[in-house]
Amino acid sequence: MSSAVVESDTEFVALPVIHHARAAAAFTSDAARTDWHDESLWLVRKKRDVAAAAVPEWEELRALASAVKEHTLGRLDEYLVQFEKNATENGVHVHWAADADEHNRIVAQILRERGARRLVKSKSMLTEECGLNGHLEADGVEVVDTDLGERIIQLAGDTPSHIVMPAIHYKKEEIGTLFNRTMGTQEGSADPQYLTEAARADLRKRFFAADASLTGVNFAVAETGGFVVCTNEGNADLGVHLAPIHIASMGIEKLIPRADDLGIFLRLLARSATGQPLTVYSSHFHAPTPGREIHLVLVDNGRSEQLGREAFAAGLKCIRCGACMNTCPVYRRSGGHSYGSTIPGPIGSILAPNRDMKKYRELPYASTLCGSCTDVCPVMIDIHEQLYAWRQEETRAGVQPPFKRLSMLFAGMFLGRPRLYRLGARLMRFALSRLPRSAIYNRWNAWGRERELPQLPEESFRDWYVRTGGTSE
């Protein structure tokens, strides 16, 4: 599968830059596949619409969810301490990780100290963000991803291209071939029912043989010290309840104050994600069964820093439903890998620059600024406004490539000086009608690469206005 084009940046001798547009061009070169990808995601978006429309108080719920998250983030230190105290009293071991590396070390140590060699994992974007699997494998731990989509990705040696549907970029025939190679399923079989059954049988053995399990966390409740994990397949629970050790990794932004706040978020999450009224399992963990252990790792990894950026802190409200991806015309037609970050799509494009503005400088441009992401977001993050704000931020910080800097400088010069603008426009009209095609459609004209420039009318608006005084002819 295609991954983002990463190459060293020639203009700066620095870190590699993710070239979204180039990676997207590679993706769209297969037109039929692009259409198929586009349509699969649009289908999910439509299911979300039906589910949302069936709840009369939908908009009220969004506003409430947004307000609860906003409130919590404003006193996150307080709620973290409250959560830690209650969780500890419940018998949960709470760990703190300042960054990805510390998170991985904590998990590795828990496993090592208990001699656990076989770990079953359910879906967790945080562990993807931290690169946990590779770290543990280097430690000699066998890591098995058990969410079907993630298992496909793992067997293929790939990375997820969507946060809810990690293998959305695979065709069933490709999965059939993969399973034939790795699990010995019938050659040529691509029936989803059959392939799922094969994975079920294969993974069931691994669930029963596991020494430890790891899950993500969807919500953690400060007042009770418990946490909630939402899945459809039952893989998280099967892993957790069969293995003696349960490790849960969560970003510090997952906290909510009250148990009853869950009502708001659970009503929004699955409807936004897949159009289901609720995920099949919403598991609430407070204490381990006697003789077993629950470890909870609280991870910062850049979140506290983002909290301090006024324009971008709201990105921390995200509940990872994926709705902004499914609705995004750019994501649907460029694929998740083109973003080159763990979390792709509109939300990924406003989160990634928080980590590295230079490396991810193209992502805020992977958008038409149509605002559809903001409209569907269940926690009302101003995604498209942040995409725009990041572009400005990049210019201020001087991380734009020279060509973009120069063209913006020129544009600013022309647009800010009416006389110059008029002269330029006149020259342009003259030139466009006379210059040979090769002079207009060249490598500098990014717009014209896939499109024709619009036909210019004979007379400019200004000339017409001056001539007629604005009265219609």
Place this chain on the structure above:
Amino acid sequence: MNSRDQILSRVGQHRYDSPLPDLPSFDPPEGSVIDAFGRAVETTAGKYVNCYADEVAAHIGRIHSRADRIASTTGLVNGTVDLRDDSGSQVVGSIELFVCMAELGVAENGAVWITDSRLRSRAALFATQHLAVVVRRDSIVWNMHDAYRRITINKEGFGVFVCGPSKTADIEQSLVIGAHGPRSLTVFAIE
């Protein structure tokens, strides 16, 4: 400074005030909440049976006529598997049908709330091939807000909303029932 204090102090530098909203309450639509619950269960690909308590066993005998290894934590149905708190994975993994009570049902989505005390083994709920859950009609509420008002999530160590049989759509978005957990769910609403 250790990581805990470091994180707390960094987060503490960015405090601001923003009000915590009151919890909402929304009226149910017209019509019977029980019927809405039944329809919702069916939408999640679950079976729904509205009957008297003493009829549950007969229904189960009919629906799961081929199930030999039945574990039940409710007096309404006799199990064939002796499930205990400390049952090993061998026992748990062999269960064909697991039957238990739910504390509450939610009409807006067809979910049932099940906790430790009704389970005996947490793993059984997920490892069983088929699942049957019994809920009393008078403990069915309209929506999730009502549900959370009624339950206490930390009363027991573990509680779960179950909403349909386990499923996946990870292969080309085709819905497959019976991913890792139960392949079917039957919900009984009793008086």
